[in-house]
Amino acid sequence: MPISRIAIGTPGEASRPDAIRAAFAEFFSMLIFVFAGEGSGMAFNKLTDNGSTTPSGLVAAALAHAFALFVAVSVGANISGGHVNPAVTFGAFIGGNITLLRTILYWIAQLLGSVVACLLLKFATGGQETSAFSLSSGVSVWNAVVFEIVMTFGLVYTVYATAVDPKKGNVGIVAPIAIGFIVGANILAGGAFDGASMNPAVSFGPAVVSWSWTNHWVYWLGPMAGAAIAAIVYDNIFIGEVTHEPLPTNDF
Numbered sequence: 001m002p003i004s005r006i007a008i009g010t011p012g013e014a015s016r017p018d019a020i021r022a023a024f025a026e027f028f029s030m031l032i033f034v035f036a037g038e039g040s041g042m043a044f045n046k047l048t049d050n051g052s053t054t055p056s057g058l059v060a061a062a063l064a065h066a067f068a069l070f071v072a073v074s075v076g077a078n079i080s081g082g083h084v085n086p087a088v089t090f091g092a093f094i095g096g097n098i099t100l101l102r103t104i105l106y107w108i109a110q111l112l113g114s115v116v117a118c119l120l121l122k123f124a125t126g127g128q129e130t131s132a133f134s135l136s137s138g139v140s141v142w143n144a145v146v147f148e149i150v151m152t153f154g155l156v157y158t159v160y161a162t163a164v165d166p167k168k169g170n171v172g173i174v175a176p177i178a179i180g181f182i183v184g185a186n187i188l189a190g191g192a193f194d195g196a197s198m199n200p201a202v203s204f205g206p207a208v209v210s211w212s213w214t215n216h217w218v219y220w221l222g223p224m225a226g227a228a229i230a231a232i233v234y235d236n237i238f239i240g241e242v243t244h245e246p247l248p249t250n251d252f
Contacts, residue, residue, distance in 0.1 A: 005096025013101045022080035022102070023109040029076035029084045030113030031120075033068045034205055039121055040064035042128050058191050066184025073176040081163075082176065085199040086110050091156040091227035095235045097164060107201075114205030122209055132212035133195040133203045133219055141218050144194035148222020149229070151186040152198045156230035158182045165239060198223055 013019055044057045069084065076082035081098075083089045086107045093103045118130040135144050162168060162175035183198060190196035197203045203219035206212075 006093065007096065007099045009099030009101030011101075013099060014105050019102055019105060023105050025076040025079035026083060026106050026109040027113040027116075029072040029080070029082060030110045030201055031117045032075070033065075033072040033084055034114045034117035034202055035121060036068035037061075037065045037202065038118060038130055038206060041131065042121060042125055045131070046125070046128065053192070058188065061191060062184040062187040065187055066180040068180075069183050070176050070180030073179050077176065080106070084110070085155075085223075086201050087152050087199060087223035087227040088156055088159055090224055091159065091231040092164070094228050094231040095160070095164065095239075110201040111204050114201040115208050116205075118205040118209040130206040130209045132207040132210050132214070132216070133197050134212075135194050135215055135218070136192060139193050141215055144215070144218045145222045145225075147190045147194050148197060148218060149226040151190050151196060152223040152226030153230045154186060154226075155179065155182050155198050156227040157234055160230065160234040161238075165234070167239075194218070198226075200224070 040061055044053075044060060045051075048054075048057070072084045073082035076084060081092070083092065083106060089098065089103050089106045089110070092098045093100060098106075122128065122130055135141065158178055159175070162171050162178045168175075186198060187196040195203075197219045200220045200223055203216065207216050
């Protein structure tokens with residue numbers, strides 16, 4: 001049971017050089033990801049004069065997020081593990097692969113990276129709005145919570161299968177692209193309903209900069225619940241009692 005491996009960490013852990021480097025890696029990876037992902041949506045609004053979302057716009061958003069996440073995970077993998085998502089970090093914590101103190105440090109870095117990316121976008125676009133995530137017409141908050149749970153389950157399950165599992169072998173080589181692909185596919189599935197966040201930090205940055213918090217809790221509850229379920233399911237069914245050390249700072 002992964003819950004038995006949950007660790008708090010030592011008081012001095014957050015000030016260790018490797019932990020600081022890992023936090024910076026998460027900050028910059030998140031900045032890269034959000035700047036490209038949120039920026040693609042802002043570019044669409046610019047080209048369509050804030051017109052309605054179209055199927056082609058949804059495909060463009062899915063591709064932008066998939067490509068950007070592939071890069072963001074790749075560049076951070078050898079330093080922080082390339083989480084680029086507070087829900088992924090939470091899933092790693094639930095599985096006993098990262099301590100609570102390092103989890104909090106990652107969360108702070110990830111949230112700051114998203115906010116800074118959105119501030120840069122707002123400045124670079126001459127004040128264009130960084131639209132916060134919102135629910136489409138006819139979609140209730142609980143519809144959206146279920147969407148976020150299922151989509152984030154798929155994401156964190158993929159992370160565990162390709163990056164965390166000690167038996168992953170050569171599959172680990174394709175982890176960043178597999179992670180990018182599942183996010184892109186989920187955006188195609190859920191983007192028209194609730195924006196398909198799967199990532200509390202991705203929702204947090206635009207909400208802060210636009211100061212729009214309507215139903216924001218959905219984009220925390222859903223991803224965190226989906227991540228925890230994926231971690232528990234994968235760890236208990238497929239990893240089981242395999243002995244493994246907590247994640248080093250440079251790999252899952």
